[in-house]
Amino acid sequence: LEDQLLVEVCKIERSDLEEKNDELILQISADQQKLADIEKQILRMLSEAKGNILDNEMLINTLAQSKITSTAVKERVSEAEKIVATINITREKYRIVATRASILYFIIADLALVDPMYQYSLVYFVQLYRMRIHKSEKPKDPENLPARLDVLLKDITLNVYANICRGLFEKDKPLFSFLIAAHIERKAGTISDTEFAFFIRAVEEKGQLPAKCPDWIEEQKWRKLHSLEKIIGPSQEGYLTSDEELLKGLRKIMDDDNPCSVALPPKVDVLSDFQKMLVVKTLREDVLTQLTEKYVLATRGKVFTESPPMDLKRVYADSDHRTPVIFVLSPGADPMSYLLKLARDQGIEESQFSYISLGQGQGPKAEKLMKQAQETGGWVCLQNCHLSVSWLPKLEQLLEQSEKEDVHENYRLWLTSMPTPKFPVSILQQSIKVTNEPPKGLRANMKRTFLDLEENMFEGCSKPKIYKKLLFGLAFFHAVCQERRKYGAIGWNIPYEWMNSDLEVSISQLRMNLDEQPEVPWETLRYVIGEVNYGGRITDDKDIRLASKILWIAMNEGALSPGYTYSSSGLYFPPEEAKLPDVIKYVEKLPAQDSPEVFGLHDNANISYQLKESKSLMDSIILTAPSAAGGGGGGVSSSEKVMEMAKIFEERLPAPLTQKGAHRTTFTGIDTGENTLGVFLSQEMVKFNRMLYIIRSSLKNLQEAIQGLQVMSSELETIFKCFMLDRVPKLWALYPCLKPLGSWFEDLLARLQFMRNWIQNGPPKAFWISGFFFPQGFMTSVLQRYARRTKIPIDTLRFRTTPLKAKDEKSIEKAPTKGAYAYGLYLQGAGWDFEKAELRESDRNVLFSPMPPIWLEPITKDDWDQQKSFECPTYKTSTRAGTLTTTGHSSNFVLFMYLDTPVDPGHWVRRGVAMLCMLDS
Secondary structure, eight states, X not given: OHHXXXXXXXXXXXXXXXXXXXXXXXXXXXXXHHHHHHHHHHHHHHHHOOSOGGGOHHHHHHHHXXXXXXXXHHHHHHHHHHHHHHHHHHHHTTHHHHHHHHHHHHHHHHGGGTOTTOOOOHHHHHHHHHHHHHHSOOOSSTTOHHHHXXXXXXXXXXXXXXXXXXXXXXXXXHHHHHHHHHHHHHHHTSSOHHHHHHHHSOOOOOSOOSXXXXXXXXXXXXXXXXXXXXXXXXXXXXXXXXXXXXXXHHHHHHHXXXXXXXXXXXXXXTSOHHHHHHHHHHHOGGGHHHHHHHHHHHHTOGGGGSOOOOOHHHHHHHOOTTOOEEEEEOTTOOTHHHHHHHHHHTTXXXXXXXXXXXXXXXXXXXXXXXXXXXXXXXXXXXXXXXXXXXXXXHHHHHHHHHTTSOOOTTOEEEEEEOOOTTSOHHHHHHSEEEEEOOOOSHHHHHHXXXXXXXXXXXXXXXXXXXXXXXXXXXXXXHHHHHHGGGGGGGTOSXXXXXXXXXXXHHHHHHHHHHHHOSSOOHHHHHIIIIIIITGGGOOXXXXXXXXXXXXXXXXXXXXXXXXXXXXXXXXOOOOSSOOHHHHHHHHHTSOSSOOGGGGTOOTTHHHHHHHHHHHHHHHHHHHHOGGGTTOOOTTOOHHHHHHHHHHHHHHHOOOOOOSXXXXXXXXXTTTTTOXXXXXXXXXXXXXXXXXXXXXXXXXHHHHHHHTTSSOOOHHHHXXXXXXXXXXXXXXXXXXXXXXXXXXXXXHHHHHHHHHHHHHHHOSOSEEEGGGOSOHHHHHHHHHHXXXXXXXXXXXXXXXXXEEOSSSSGGGOXXXXXXXXXXXXXEEEXXXXXXXXXXXXXXXXXXXXXXXXXXXXXXXXXXXXXXXXSEEEEEESSTTOOOOBOTTXXXXXXXXXXXXXXXXXXXXXXHHTOEEESOOOO
């Protein structure tokens, strides 16, 4: 590809040399063919000669003439080759341009792995490459080649970035700019392969460390720092971990809210930009997005950190009658108003612009509109192509046919579609792509609401003061619902797609109820809006509860009082009775950056958001650079590394769980059903043993495949890649867990050891609830045991959940007389006051708080007395979402725990508080 691109740039920049080069190559080829023909002729004549060849005068003359011709041809070839070599020296000076272009193309080609809509053909790229060579600024001095090459490099890189960026979603633009910066620097040699591999997957130093881990840093990060020292330089052991002054500087980075702005210690500041980023990333992975932006700024400049604005006029200028334009949509985006304005600006009359929303039966109508417009020079917009994927192959055929037909030069085809892997690749590759996303943030969201609101809808209610305040509250509620999604699971368990239509219907119902009722029907409004209009899109019952609590903030009796605010900051409040333009002006003065408190979240939610963004960015980088994900290991091949891991795993894998040597109380009574915990344990043993068999056999097969003793199947290849990326193979993931492979394996060994201890020593004093395949089954077995002992029907029982004063399970002296103690849970979104045994606010920068053991005490529903406590959902993993089961709950949901609270439980609901059985690290 690089050689092809070199030819392209030389054809434009030095067409004289390229033409001469082509002529000489043809001449050399012809002369070499002539020499070959002469040799064949001589051989033929020699083979056909009879008698003494010296008497053959014709043969002698031919040989003499051939020698003269051959000498002349050889001289000509030699001269031509010298000229070609001279030309190549000049051509090679342009190779840096071709190299840069080939780097850019392969980055663009890899973007399709991130999103199926990011498809760009080589033909499209070469056209853009040629165009930029033609349009780039020429130096005043034509002989100043270094200046010209510098202009070409900057122009091609910047314009390829801008051109491709307009077809990327906002979340992927930082990824694209970072990949450009990193791969250019890798080619230049300022980033080594080992450094980039460490960036993709930071490897921890094994064994005994020379320096003790300080108390301000986790051991995992401390081990990574030791590994990083060796990568920065083989003789740099102790460079980052033995200097007291340097460690003080690193601690400041660890503790600061904005670590990217902290001055680096002098010993770190002298490192390369990429090495500096590795140091900070090792300490604070949550700020990866800011770190990559800072790196791009340092290496490529500010322009690569800014998203080019959507410019439809530029898009139109780049398009033609054979190139469709695709708007790649996101929820809430509608490019039609921009497109209609562009049509007016370009003099396209309404009769010349046809648009149709695709769906069942709309294909033939769309085809007819396209044919008419191709003849008359009109515009056609096919909306929502993702709703008619079965017709898209037909559209592909129509576009191929139009290449062979006469099409009016003014004809334009516009398409809109949500991302879908079923969109034909050929259409994507030959089209211009544009993303259209709604503005983000509360201010932008509310401003859009009031700009779209008609005057007659804002005015005219029989209770104008009440209506306008509650209408503003509805707009606030709608914006909060949408913007909370960015915080991931602590925002909503599942990210729902609410539409403007939900808000419009709610406003209409608000006005109707206020007009028809003498008093404000608070309960009716909150139910209809929170649980019907918005709750109708919600599939998780915990999210419905959250929506109702958020709505209560905006729609309660106090919201009508002067001085009422929606959040503790006091910045968000319903304005007193005002006209629509005044409300819009007020909204424009709201903060551009949203604080977590306005959503009801703790400030730590920002860290959760940053971690989510950083993980998403890193996952995308890994997708585009899988071969670099093996980690920095001096000269060790991928196969050797995976082989070593497989051997270690196989050696450490314990034997299957059996009842042999079991304690007398462990399984006694399981035949009669009295020992319900024993029954549960035996079920767990079957699942763990099946898992052990799968892991052991796949490890054996993987090692044989690496050694070439058996075929590397697709299943084994997937396991191989997972080992390289430190991810748990899907084949092994029989229970939900988000830990990386190393931590996951240690967790598995701990689970098996807990089970083995239970088998051999009898039921423990407290149960590690996180160690079970099916913790819900454990809850049921505890209730069954109590029900059978007391003869109380199990369907009349429930748990009273009481956190103990003991801080961990080791402090428990004996098991409870009824129920069970459970430990291993973590609180997310709040902290725990061990003295008062109640919820409290989280400590700064602490995302998860370990909970004390909890007494699961079976009681009858009539005796249950925790109605005023916070109903805290407990989940297996931090994603919280799962598949909906027959119980009406997510498969990730375990049970509700009831925790005492000094404030209204709704506060913790809005905080997104939940308990987790395990962490992700």
